[in-house]
Amino acid sequence: MTTPTHDLPTPAGGPDPGGSGGQTGRDMDEPPKGGSFLGYLLRKLGGALTSMILVVVLGFFAFRMLPGDPVLKIAKERPMSPAQIAELRSQYGLDKPVIVQFWDYLVGIFTGELGESYVYRKPVSELIVNYLGPTLLLTATAAVIAITLGLWLGQLSAWRRNSLFDKLASSTSLIFWSVPTFWLGLILLMIFGGTLQWLPTGGMITPGLDPWSFAGIIDVIKHLILPVITMVAVVYAQFLMVMRASLIEEMSEDYLTTARAKGLTEDEVRKKHAVPNALLPTVTVVFMHIGGLIAGAVTVEAVFSWPGLGKLTFEAISGPDLPLLQGTFVVFSAIIIVMNLAADIVYRFLDPRVRRA
Numbered sequence: 287m288t289t290p291t292h293d294l295p296t297p298a299g300g301p302d303p304g305g306s307g308g309q310t311g312r313d314m315d316e317p318p319k320g321g322s323f324l325g326y327l328l329r330k331l332g333g334a335l336t337s338m339i340l341v342v343v344l345g346f347f348a349f350r351m352l353p354g355d356p357v358l359k360i361a362k363e364r365p366m367s368p369a370q371i372a373e374l375r376s377q378y379g380l381d382k383p384v385i386v387q388f389w390d391y392l393v394g395i396f397t398g399e400l401g402e403s404y405v406y407r408k409p410v411s412e413l414i415v416n417y418l419g420p421t422l423l424l425t426a427t428a429a430v431i432a433i434t435l436g437l438w439l440g441q442l443s444a445w446r447r448n449s450l451f452d453k454l455a456s457s458t459s460l461i462f463w464s465v466p467t468f469w470l471g472l473i474l475l476m477i478f479g480g481t482l483q484w485l486p487t488g489g490m491i492t493p494g495l496d497p498w499s500f501a502g503i504i505d506v507i508k509h510l511i512l513p514v515i516t517m518v519a520v521v522y523a524q525f526l527m528v529m530r531a532s533l534i535e536e537m538s539e540d541y542l543t544t545a546r547a548k549g550l551t552e553d554e555v556r557k558k559h560a561v562p563n564a565l566l567p568t569v570t571v572v573f574m575h576i577g578g579l580i581a582g583a584v585t586v587e588a589v590f591s592w593p594g595l596g597k598l599t600f601e602a603i604s605g606p607d608l609p610l611l612q613g614t615f616v617v618f619s620a621i622i623i624v625m626n627l628a629a630d631i632v633y634r635f636l637d638p639r640v641r642r643a
Contacts, residue, residue: 323634326634327631330627330630330631331627334623334624334626334627337619337623338619338620338623341615341616341619341620341623342392342395342616345611345612345615345616345619346387346388346391346612347388349606349608349611349612349615350384350608352603352606356378356380356404356605356606356607356608357371357374357375357378357380358371359605360374360404361374378402378404391612395616398411399411400414400609400612400613400616401609401612401613402609403602403607403609403610404605404607404608404609404610405601405602405605405607405610406607406610410609410610410612410613411613413598413610413613414595414598414613414614414617417593417594417595417597417598418594418595418617419594420490420592420593420594421580421583421587421592421594421595421596422580423510424510424513424514424517424583424586424587424592424594425517425576425579425580425583427510427514428513428514428517428518428521428579429575429576429579431514431518431522432517432518432521432522432525432575432579433522433525433572435518435522435525435526436459436521436522436523436524436525436526436529437525437526437529437565437568439455439459439522439526440525440526440527440528440529440530440533441529441530441533441556441560441561441564442455443455443456443526443530444529444530444531444532444533444534444537444564445533445537445552445556445560447534447537452530455526456526456527456530459522459523459526459527460523460527462519462520462522462523463520463523463524465519465520467516467517467520467582467585467586468585468586468588468589470516470519470520471512471513471516471585471586471589471590472589474512474515474516475487475488475512475589475590478512479512485508485509485511485512486505486508486509486512487590488509488590488591488592489509489590489591489592489593490506490509490592490593491505491506491509492505509590509592512590513586513587513589513590513592516586516589516590517579517582517583517586521575521579521582524571524575525568525571525572525575528567528568528571529564529565529568532564532565532566532567532568533560533561533564535564536560536563536564537560539563541559542555542559542560545558545559566633569629569632569633570629570630570633572629573625573626573628573629573632574622574625574626574629576625577621577622577623577624577625577626580595580618580621580622583595583596584596584597584599584600587600588600595614595617595618598610598614599611599614599615599618602614
């Protein structure tokens, strides 16, 4: 009995017996091509914009729940009559209905006029610009060192899995990761700044030095050492563990066996084939934690009196200095949102599977 032709299975990529609907020369196991980059970008921008709107709204209402009245705190610092307190409240706009204050806040966000700091008596936008540079210097230095150290140790640990080096590197990093940032900073400050007196105990530069002179640059570097070590110690473990797990997964792939069969040494297999592929999952982690580093600078800058946005935020909380708190909160949140958006975009270019999703 002859089997009808239309019941025979069609090979993947073969011609369509019916003459229609065939996909000649195409691997049927290949995932379908995803949408355009523009559509992907618009979706991610929409998500980032939604997050930013929520941040703006939260930045206004959340800080008004903090205990304490900034006007009454100012009144305690110097004798003021009830009439003067009422005048000060009117000057800061705190006598207006909340909805009117919220509208003024929104207008300020879009115009860049974030109000005047209660404590510094200066425009918030001016303060943020002045204090942003030291924060970027501190966090950029810490980020470069943490990423480099974490990825380097992570790939070595994975390649020497279950060795003494792997156990020491992994356990040490996890210990530092679990240590509270402020506690580690205080310990380093007491040992190297207090007991041994090897390094400065606070600030960014010794008063009187020109920061652009050779002596000033060396002095800034000395002031950087302890806060940078504190930030690196509690962050690099995240990069190490992600890199280690990603590379261990790649080590079981067939293409590495092929590379060895071609005569490549183990170092060449690791550096040219395994590590580049294992780096893909770390991209998102790197970008996300760059933003997190900047936001996490609040504790480190407060401990080491580093004149950045973190210290500015810490001082604003004790007020509460509402305009300054709102401004720094929006800036920190915007940096994190932008870093997450950049991670999504870069990852799409690096990993073709994302482009087909």
